[in-house]
Every structure is written in C-alpha cells, then in structure tokens.
Amino acid sequence: MGYYIVIGIFTLISMYVSYMLKSKFTKYSKTRLANNMSGKEIAEQMLADNGIYDVKVISTPGSLTDHYNPSNKTVNLSETVYFERNAAAAAVAAHECGHAVQHAVGYSWLNLRSKLVPMVNISSKMSMWLIMGGIFLMATSGNQIVLALGVAAFAVTTLFAFITLPVEYDASNRALKWLRERNIVQSGELAMSKDALKWAARTYVVAAIGSLAQLVYFASMLMGNRD
Numbered sequence: 001m002g003y004y005i006v007i008g009i010f011t012l013i014s015m016y017v018s019y020m021l022k023s024k025f026t027k028y029s030k031t032r033l034a035n036n037m038s039g040k041e042i043a044e045q046m047l048a049d050n051g052i053y054d055v056k057v058i059s060t061p062g063s064l065t066d067h068y069n070p071s072n073k074t075v076n077l078s079e080t081v082y083f084e085r086n087a088a089a090a091a092v093a094a095h096e097c098g099h100a101v102q103h104a105v106g107y108s109w110l111n112l113r114s115k116l117v118p119m120v121n122i123s124s125k126m127s128m129w130l131i132m133g134g135i136f137l138m139a140t141s142g143n144q145i146v147l148a149l150g151v152a153a154f155a156v157t158t159l160f161a162f163i164t165l166p167v168e169y170d171a172s173n174r175a176l177k178w179l180r181e182r183n184i185v186q187s188g189e190l191a192m193s194k195d196a197l198k199w200a201a202r203t204y205v206v207a208a209i210g211s212l213a214q215l216v217y218f219a220s221m222l223m224g225n226r227d
Contacts, residue, residue, distance in 0.1 A: 003217055010210035017206050021199040025064070028088040028192040029080065033185065039081040039089035046097040046178055047075070055100045059083070066092050068099035070114060075100055087185065091193035094179050095200070098171030109166045120160045127153035131218055144222060151218050158215045161208035168204050172197040 037045070043057040055073045059082040060066070066078050075096045081089045102110040127150050134147025176194055179185050185193055 003214075006210075006213050006217055010206065010213060014203070014206050014210065017199065017202045021196075021203060022064075024196050024199050025088045028091075028196050029084060029086045031087045031189065031192060033085050033087065033090060033189060035184065036085050037090070037184065038083055038085050039077050039093035040083070042090050042184060043075050043077065043093040043097050045182075045184070046094055046175075047100060049178065049182065050097075050101050050104065052100055052104050057082075066096050068096045068103070070099075070103050070110075073100070073103075087189045087192035088196050090179065090185055090189065091175065091196045092200075094175030094184075094193070095171050095197055098174035098178075099167070101174055102167065102171060107167075107170065109163060109170065113160065113163050113167055116156070116160050116163065120157055123153035123156040126150075127157060135221065138222075147218075147222050151215070151222055154211075154215055154218060158208070158211040161204070161211045164204055165201075165208055168201050172201060 040057050040059075047053070047055055047057070055075060057075045057077065059079055060076040062078055063080060064078060065076070066081055067076050068074070069076060075093075077093055077096065081092045099110070101107075130146055130150030130153055132150075134144070134150045137143045137146050175197065176190070179193060180190055
C-alpha cells in the first residue's frame with residue numbers, strides 16, 4: 001500500500017508540472033519575437049557564436065521532443081520549435097544548443113551522464129522485474145539476493161536522474177545568458193523564455209525525487225526483512 005501511495009503522490013505532482021509546462025509553452029508560443037528569428041535560426045546562430053560548426057540543426061516529429069544527440073552531433077528540434085518564431089521556441093532552441101556547447105567544452109556532468117547511458121539502458125529494463133521477482137522470492141523463500149540486485153539496478157537509474165539535473169540547469173543558464181548578451185530576445189521575451197525553461201527543469205526535479213522515493217521504499221523493504 002505504501003508504494004502505491006508514493007507512486008500516486010508523485011504521479012499527481014508530475015501531471016501538474018507537465019500541465020504547467022505545456023500551458024506555459026502554449027502561452028509563450030503566442031508571443032512572436034521582435035527579431036522574427038525561427039528556432040532553427042536561433043539554434044544555428046548560438047552554435048556559430050560558440051564556434052561550433054560540426055553540429056547540425058534538424059527537425060524532429062512530435063511536441064516537446066527536442067533534444068541534443070551527442071552521438072551524431074545533432075540538435076533535434078520539434079516542428080513547433082524548428083519553424084516557429086516565438087519566445088517558447090527561442091528558449092527551447094537555445095537550451096538544446098546549450099547541451100551542444102557542454103559537449104564541445106567537455107562539461108564534466110554531461111560526460112559523466114553520457115558514460116552512464118549504457119548502464120542505465122540495461123538497469124532501467126531489468127530493475128523492476130528484479131524487484132518484483134525479488135519481493136516474491138523474499139516472501140516465499142526468504143531469498144534476498146534478487147531483490148538486492150533489483151535495488152542496486154534501480155539505484156543506477158536514480159543516480160542518473162540526479163546527474164541529469166545539473167546538466168539541464170547548466171544548459172538553461174547557458175541559453176539564457178546567450179539570449180540576453182546577444183540581444184536575441186527583448187526583456188519581456190527573455191522573462192518568458194526563463195519561465196518556460198524553469199518549468200521544463202522542474203519535470204526533471206520531480207522525476208529525480210520520485211525515483212529517490214521509490215528507491216528508499218524498496219531499500220527499506222530489503223533492510224526491514226534483514227532486521
């Protein structure tokens with residue numbers, strides 16, 4: 001019962017933050033930039049200003065699907081960001097280019113996050129199966145090994161979630177600094193961009209805290225049984 005309460009609480013919080021994020025982006029998408037630059041043009045300008053010429057800016061399907069891919073050096077912008085010319089698009093385009101800048105300068109947290117990706121891909125697929133199977137085995141035979149493996153695998157995904165936080169916040173800080181210093185956006189537009197990125201960052205915060213809460217719950221089950 002305790003697990004479902006934890007999941008329920010963080011699901012509601014996540015839904016609220018997601019709703020606010022979409023609401024902010026919808027609102028700020030209605031504010032056309034004074035300079036009339038598209039998300040694509042802003043991204044290309046930020047890359048050039050940082051001396052990055054080996055990263056391509058491409059369009060990707062979907063909404064809020066924007067991301068930087070370090071493996072093939074592409075800034076992937078959703079169609080609503082790639083083609084649009086508003087404060088929300090400016091914020092997202094610059095943020096994703098912030099990741100490209102991190103990659104170019106060897107930002108330590110991004111490097112650590114990238115190194116963990118292969119491990120996380122495996123642990124994220126196996127952790128819940130191990131935990132559920134481990135709980136069953138512990139209840140029926142007292143065997144704790146499988147649950148311990150599941151908790152360890154889940155801990156890797158939780159660590160990854162927390163390492164993601166400084167990566168995301170730093171990318172936003174780089175984006176906002178560039179937007180301000182290069183006068184890409186006016187003061188009112190900058191405030192909108194900052195607010196949009198703030199809510200985007202909160203989705204990662206909620207995910208990280210939610211993952212930690214689950215980890216603590218599973219670990220307490222394991223330790224409680226040992227006691």
